[in-house]
Amino acid sequence: MSDVETGAAGAAPAHLAVFTDFDGTLVEIAERPEDVEVAPDLPESIADAVEKLDSAFAVITGREIDVIDHYLSPLHLPVAGAHGSQRRRADGAIEELDPEIVEAADALARRLEPLLADNLGLIVERKRGAVALHYRQAPEFEQACKVAMREAARFDDRFELVEGKMVIEARPRGLSKGTALRAFMREKPFAGRIPVFIGDDTTDEDAFIAAQELGGVGIKLGAGPTAARMRIADVASVHALIQGLGDIAARAGRAAEQHPPA
Numbered sequence: 001m002s003d004v005e006t007g008a009a010g011a012a013p014a015h016l017a018v019f020t021d022f023d024g025t026l027v028e029i030a031e032r033p034e035d036v037e038v039a040p041d042l043p044e045s046i047a048d049a050v051e052k053l054d055s056a057f058a059v060i061t062g063r064e065i066d067v068i069d070h071y072l073s074p075l076h077l078p079v080a081g082a083h084g085s086q087r088r089r090a091d092g093a094i095e096e097l098d099p100e101i102v103e104a105a106d107a108l109a110r111r112l113e114p115l116l117a118d119n120l121g122l123i124v125e126r127k128r129g130a131v132a133l134h135y136r137q138a139p140e141f142e143q144a145c146k147v148a149m150r151e152a153a154r155f156d157d158r159f160e161l162v163e164g165k166m167v168i169e170a171r172p173r174g175l176s177k178g179t180a181l182r183a184f185m186r187e188k189p190f191a192g193r194i195p196v197f198i199g200d201d202t203t204d205e206d207a208f209i210a211a212q213e214l215g216g217v218g219i220k221l222g223a224g225p226t227a228a229r230m231r232i233a234d235v236a237s238v239h240a241l242i243q244g245l246g247d248i249a250a251r252a253g254r255a256a257e258q259h260p261p262a
């Protein structure tokens, strides 16, 4: 094969920055947040891709950072948690919210507690700076949950509501997975690379748009309307894609070493 065919003739390799959602993308959706199961080989497979991507790999999720650390142990990846409310940068530094917003989110969660009294199967998930109200186990209460969340958030315009899979969440206004992706892309080792964001839910749309506006691509898992330019079928395919992107990065790196730009 010629250099033209291999793309190796002094062409700069397309360095990728890979970002992924967690629930429904790296792991299958489960009945309750604490029930998700991580494929045993997933952390090792991600570690391999991280190395090949020169560490340009991050998780952007609605979960909290320490929850992701728990599930992907022993990895401590760059993570944006609670829909952009918290962020651990690649250098390990943590960006936290104003404590007043954290307290306000706690107060909002407390206003939802009466919903739990009758054991209907609803779950209030408290996070630093965000709150999720889950109705997966009681879908007949979807509308009631939306009304309750709107009511709980009504007096505090520092929060906005977003709907996900059988969940309604309050997150700090102005923060999203899109703002998180943009923040990572301003920093090493992500800056200057082509962002790829993989996600499955409506809250991933901001990050699809951000990745595409920055010259990259959004990849949506499953059906449904989306701004993402590409789709992927299922969680197993996401695992294979992450491995594949790592392999492409490693191959491009080797080609660049063998054929440095003139």
Ligand SMILES: O=P(O)(O)OC[C@H]1O[C@H](O[C@H]2O[C@H](CO)[C@@H](O)[C@H](O)[C@H]2O)[C@H](O)[C@@H](O)[C@@H]1O
Binding pocket: 021, 022, 023, 024, 025, 028, 029, 030, 031, 032, 033, 034, 035, 036, 060, 061, 062, 063, 125, 132, 134, 136, 164, 165, 166, 167, 169, 201, 203
């Ligand atoms: O941004 P993600 O990583 O996709 O996180 C979004 C929310 O995921 C979790 O809830 C969802 O997954 C649960 C476990 O599969 C499922 O029971 C629930 O119905 C889903 O909505 C998580 O609990 C939330 O905190 C995340 O914001």
